Amino acid sequence: MRGAVLHAPRDIRVEKRDDPKISAPTDAVIRMAATCVCGSDLWPYRGIEAVNGPAPMGHEYVGIVEEVGSEVRSIKPGQFVIGSFFASDNTCEICQAGYQSSCVHREYVGAGGAQAEHLRVPLADGTLVATPEIPSNDLVPSLLAASDVLGTGWFGAVAADVRPGKTVAVVGDGAVGLLAVLAARQLGAERIIAMSRHEPRQKLAIEFGATDIVTERGVEGVAKIKELTGGLGAHSVIEAVGTQESMMQAIRATRPGGHVGYVGVAHGVELPGEELFFSHVHLHGGPAPVRRFLPELIDLIYNRDIDPGRVFDLTLPLDQAAEGYRAMDERRAIKALLRP
């Protein structure tokens, strides 16, 4: 099969790779309907995360089940399925508490490289959720978004305790930040402040439900959020970047007793204990337990209540994956969908 491989920073090649096989009796192999490039793929692409030899890329996927292992019970060949970047048994105590991305048996599905024609998914019964039928083509981008960025934005909003009537700020205008806006709207927030200085993203944020746009960053951004919230800060702030600056911006924009939900994969972040102590915020986040939310998100998509697939503003054949990376790196595209 063909799949995208990162050889060195900014060197993505779509090349021949071995076909994945069932290697454990709980595995499934799927044929990809669509996959995409994630903001977190840009960390190694930019060389900020080390690249140690050629690495198959991608961890977002929807597709048709081709084959299942002998112990797979609920997932069947021919089903259209969605899963998350972490495989989970969905039965252990941690999964049952809703933290499938910390499942005691978790495996990183992305190790197999989802930017490819086929993918092995471990723990298929716990990991994959089948749609009611084969979806129409126009639903595929939204279902693909549910595999990661929608589920991650949604977890950010839940981790930030977004509730009806509350004021929410979102730090980060990538696909996750934009879908955190959508999640906050669905969860009933009254006021949703998107922090973005990029016009097409501001526009999408407003379409997803943002009521205010703040273009300032850092100290000025925090001052602006305070100004918009009677000097107190937002009830809930969702952090969707993962840098020191964005984390501090999120913490400082939150009122005492408020909640920060952080889902940007932390890179080089050190939180000052004294400031955090006196900030009185709640802090929660981490790798989103997307599996927790998948059934609900699939329902919302099937009912056409939400259209998260709009974050894909670039669609390319898999063979042009390199252009997808470049467009996202240069912020010409929010998110690139790849068709195998």
Next chain:
Amino acid sequence: MRGAVLHAPRDIRVEKRDDPKISAPTDAVIRMAATCVCGSDLWPYRGIEAVNGPAPMGHEYVGIVEEVGSEVRSIKPGQFVIGSFFASDNTCEICQAGYQSSCVHREYVGAGGAQAEHLRVPLADGTLVATPEIPSNDLVPSLLAASDVLGTGWFGAVAADVRPGKTVAVVGDGAVGLLAVLAARQLGAERIIAMSRHEPRQKLAIEFGATDIVTERGVEGVAKIKELTGGLGAHSVIEAVGTQESMMQAIRATRPGGHVGYVGVAHGVELPGEELFFSHVHLHGGPAPVRRFLPELIDLIYNRDIDPGRVFDLTLPLDQAAEGYRAMDERRAIKALLRP
């Protein structure tokens, strides 16, 4: 009046100070029934926090109202009252959300030095809670504990989301840690693991409701908590020290999706963002909003459901405050009560 003043590290003197006066119309002045030395007083006493000139000490107090300002409505002279270290209006949006220690009008009561015969309490109506009548003498230590260490331990347990049936670990065996054990018991925890290597404190922890004692610290302490919790970690961990080691011990002893409630005043703590991200814990804490809990705690004490005053294992006249500091510094005493 006489009051304790810190002149330099380890140099506490009880000396003549000016009598406090009503300086704002919302003030009260109280005559101290009892006061005490706090673990946090040891930071400047030990020179870890800078001492800039003579500083009146103490922020824990119970006493009789002597005088109130012209705008004080609910608090009356002659009442026996308890308050917290932060004065709060108890009406602003932050107070109403339960975060009185971040009240928009908060003032640090301890600035007046509660280890003294009299104390000015700002925002008396919002800050002070009167007991149903003048309490019998044997209740005074427990009511004094409610002023800070009980309220702080209680907040730690609430911040750590302690619930019926859950497993709780407590890092720190000072008065706050011990009273966090008591709080966890009251909040219905099934298993309460006290981390302590000091025999008299282990004993009190068990009397307060601890079911297990772990003497190991750091990496070994975390391993022991994991061993006691099926490899997963505790549901809730209360941090009551405030050092880098104790914070990391608390975070690492918590299961994914679990809660860390931290109430030890952070000193030199830097939290590694990546580890925190992948830990999946909830983190909440800060200066306890003791005022939130005071009515409930006073009820529990009056009904003799709890006896938090047992943390005072040394009682001295105010004039011997220096010996109270020494005994706590050398860990000869858990907590020293001072009688003016």
